[in-house]
Amino acid sequence: MNENRAELEPSVERIVQAIDPASSVPVSVQLRGALEFGIASGELIAGQRLPSVRALARRVGMSPVTVSTVYAALQAAGHVEGRAGSGTYVRATGDTDQRRRLAEIDARVAELVALGRAAGLSPAELSLRVSMAQPAPRRPVCLLMVGNFHDATESYAADLRAHLRDGDSIAAATLAxxxxxGARGHDLILAPRTLLSRLREVAPDIEAVGVTLIPNEATRxxxxxxxxxxxxxxxxYFPGFVTIMKTGIQRFAPHVSNLTMVVRGDDDEARRIADTEVLIYASGADYLREALAPGQLAFEYRHTPDAQSVRTDxxxxxxxxxxxxxRRKDAAV
Structure with a gap:
């Protein structure tokens, strides 16, 4: 009974509807991309239970082994968590980080209390010293925003720059x-959640934090x-982005019924673009505009950091x- 309810939840159903079995992109890649987008956009909320492997496999029309592999990849990337005997849930990343920070504070307070006792201070004297302590000077932080395309990533960095304190800096770089x-010399990496796994492999010494991206105002x-x-x-441009993009289009243009997704390299790519009235292209595919006929409309599907993600993550x-x-600033992008 619970599995059926999870399968029919509107948020999950909308994601499933974005998967196209006829696409050249493997269904497993589409499913992972759709779930990642749902989590990143807030369509799937923290703590939400996902459908069971078998329920989702039946609905999408793929083998349970494939769905299980997708869930495992999402768990390895930190997007979901498995709970023994209960199922798979969207991971509450912000809450987890907050609990970690509070646990760190508790540990340091315990150390401070022990030092105070060793020095012969009473709890009242220690509390007074804490209340009178001056906060340490804020040091500037050197950030690196990472994406797939430099121009788009520069725009993400520019949007984030408005949220930084004086003295902080942010540069833009591609995953390549x-x-x-190119990440050496930076204190913190910011990136779309889909890139976090790879970044933690190639830059393991620098913390990488996921940024939720939504279509920017012009795109919406x-x-x-x-x-x-x-x-x-x-x-x-990328097979792994096709379902993320399709889900975003359907979310902000639910009134459009005739939508076809094309991935770079599809056999009928040229014909489909020639036959369309409106071309929505991902960042990096600006060159397609040159081949459009008069009267064909085209615009870029570009993202911006979600304000809530900026505040909470x-x-x-x-x-x-x-x-x-x-961190020693021995290099910069």
């Missing part, structure tokens, strides 16, 4: 830059003004990083 060693306005009868093609991580030993 980081793989080549363009999606909202599409004609319900328009023939729309969504073009994704990014800023607390920056302040936590600020209290640690500065």
């Amino acid at each position: 830059d980081v793989e080549a060693g 306005v363009a999606l909202a003004t599409l004609s319900p009868d328009a023939r729309v093609v969504g073009y994704s 990014v800023l607390p991580a920056i302040e936590s990083c600020r209290r640690t030993t500065p």
